[in-house]
Amino acid sequence: MTEASTESHQSVAALDTSSIHRDAEERLVHRIEELVRKEQEHSFYIVDLQDVRNRAAFFKSLFPQITPFYALKCNSDLHVLRALAELGYVGFEVSSADELELARDVMLSSPMRSTELRDIVFSNPYKSSRALELVESGCAVRALVVDSADELRRVSGTIRRCRTEGARPEVHLRIASDETCVEFPMNSKFGARPDEVLPLLQLASELGTAITGVSFHVGSGASGSAAFTRSIHRATKVCELARQHGLTLIRTLNLGGGFPCIETSLLHAFARDIHDSLPNQLGVGVIAEPGRFIVESSHTLVVQVIGRRRAKSVQSAHGDGVMDDHWQYYMGDGMYGSFMDVALQKVVFAPCAVVKGGTVLHMRSFIARGGSFALYKSTLWGPTCDSIDCIGTFELPALSVGDWLVFERMGAYTRSLTTSFNSIRKPTVYYQ
Numbered sequence: 001m002t003e004a005s006t007e008s009h010q011s012v013a014a015l016d017t018s019s020i021h022r023d024a025e026e027r028l029v030h031r032i033e034e035l036v037r038k039e040q041e042h043s044f045y046i047v048d049l050q051d052v053r054n055r056a057a058f059f060k061s062l063f064p065q066i067t068p069f070y071a072l073k074c075n076s077d078l079h080v081l082r083a084l085a086e087l088g089y090v091g092f093e094v095s096s097a098d099e100l101e102l103a104r105d106v107m108l109s110s111p112m113r114s115t116e117l118r119d120i121v122f123s124n125p126y127k128s129s130r131a132l133e134l135v136e137s138g139c140a141v142r143a144l145v146v147d148s149a150d151e152l153r154r155v156s157g158t159i160r161r162c163r164t165e166g167a168r169p170e171v172h173l174r175i176a177s178d179e180t181c182v183e184f185p186m187n188s189k190f191g192a193r194p195d196e197v198l199p200l201l202q203l204a205s206e207l208g209t210a211i212t213g214v215s216f217h218v219g220s221g222a223s224g225s226a227a228f229t230r231s232i233h234r235a236t237k238v239c240e241l242a243r244q245h246g247l248t249l250i251r252t253l254n255l256g257g258g259f260p261c262i263e264t265s266l267l268h269a270f271a272r273d274i275h276d277s278l279p280n281q282l283g284v285g286v287i288a289e290p291g292r293f294i295v296e297s298s299h300t301l302v303v304q305v306i307g308r309r310r311a312k313s314v315q316s317a318h319g320d321g322v323m324d325d326h327w328q329y330y331m332g333d334g335m336y337g338s339f340m341d342v343a344l345q346k347v348v349f350a351p352c353a354v355v356k357g358g359t360v361l362h363m364r365s366f367i368a369r370g371g372s373f374a375l376y377k378s379t380l381w382g383p384t385c386d387s388i389d390c391i392g393t394f395e396l397p398a399l400s401v402g403d404w405l406v407f408e409r410m411g412a413y414t415r416s417l418t419t420s421f422n423s424i425r426k427p428t429v430y431y432q
């Protein structure tokens with residue numbers, strides 16, 4: 001999956017970047033063929049839990065010095081969470097009271113749970129009263145993140161009222177991150193500006209609640225390591241400021257999420273840049289909150305073509321009034337369902353295969369036949385009655401009602417963003 005404008009006409013050849021290994025791919029193909037017979041018309045996901053484990057292990061091998069806290073907002077599937085908790089080295093990042101309860105329950109039932117319950121960070125700088133009550137009543141989190149004086153006061157009250165002394169969370173300060181190479185910046189909503197940092201550190205000290213961590217989140221769409229390395233530099237300056245003023249000792253640096261799903265060779269360079277920019281002071285632990293990096297490739301979505309319409313359109317590029325064949329297909333899932341990120345983050349979800357007559361035909365096989373197999377400009381629409389419910393325009397083979405489209409890398413910000421608009425049923429979820 002690549003991020004780009006949905007307006008452009010996407011070539012399937014260019015986007016056909018399957019990372020599924022051959023045997024895993026064969027298993028997946030058999031499963032899809034079995035399930036299209038079973039589901040008849042209803043969209044479904046196939047979730048590869050081993051892929052989730054592999055990606056977490058890959059994160060750990062790229063960044064051995066960083067402890068990952070998986071961001072639940074990305075995809076809070078219970079089996080995914082259990083698979084991660086059972087690894088023993090992945091914590092959870094939560095943003096709401098319900099996510100906190102879910103993370104706590106998964107951790108408590110995991111055989112690998114640490115006895116200290118230091119496995120959850122609450123990174124939303126604004127927490128509901130119910131979330132804070134959960135913490136007060138003993139739902140232990142490692143850290144509560146703040147970025148303003150008001151929230152700092154609320155959180156200090158919570159910590160004072162915590163019933164279990166050993167379960168008292170640390171307080172981490174979220175700072176504004178560097179935004180130079182980021183497509184979807186976050187600083188207008190969250191993050192203390194440089195001039196706000198010292199007053200907040202001083203207030204914390206007056207309240208008797210030391211700030212012991214610094215966090216940031218570069219947002220999605222970081223195109224390289226610069227946003228991270230420059231934000232790490234900012235965070236390091238906060239540690240120095242706190243030390244110089246004798247206010248507090250910063251023990252944790254939290255790099256947030258936004259780790260890109262890019263080619264492995266580029267990832268190694270990315271990891272090296274991060275490693276080189278980390279402070280080498282003893283006693284500063286580094287954590288991060290990857291979401292997309294861990295789950296994106298684990299999900300495959302299979303959606304049926306429920307209608308089609310042939311549209312004659314003018315090829316305006318030539319300006320000669322020539323009409324071309326342009327198909328419009330209506331699918332069982334759309335932008336108000338699994339494809340919300342088309343609208344929110346301009347993500348391009350290109351189908352990687354079609355299922356015709358119960359057989360999976362990978363786009364590669366159409367491309368390989370070259371000119372002998374016609375591809376048509378095809379617009380994919382979702383099932384609701386809204387005209388913005390459009391997935392994009394691609395070059396596809398001719399499709400019939402009842403054929404299916406296969407989308408890979410559908411694990412991040414898909415199921416977690418689904419709405420109930422038009423009462424379209426959510427896809428069934430199968431695991432392997």
Ligand SMILES: Cc1ncc(COP(=O)(O)O)c(C=O)c1O
Pocket residue numbers: 071073074093123124217219220256257258259289290291292293412
């Ligand atoms: C505070 C925070 N941490 C982590 C994440 C996860 O980001 P990603 O899935 O891009 O890694 C998010 C996503 O919005 C976030 O807001």
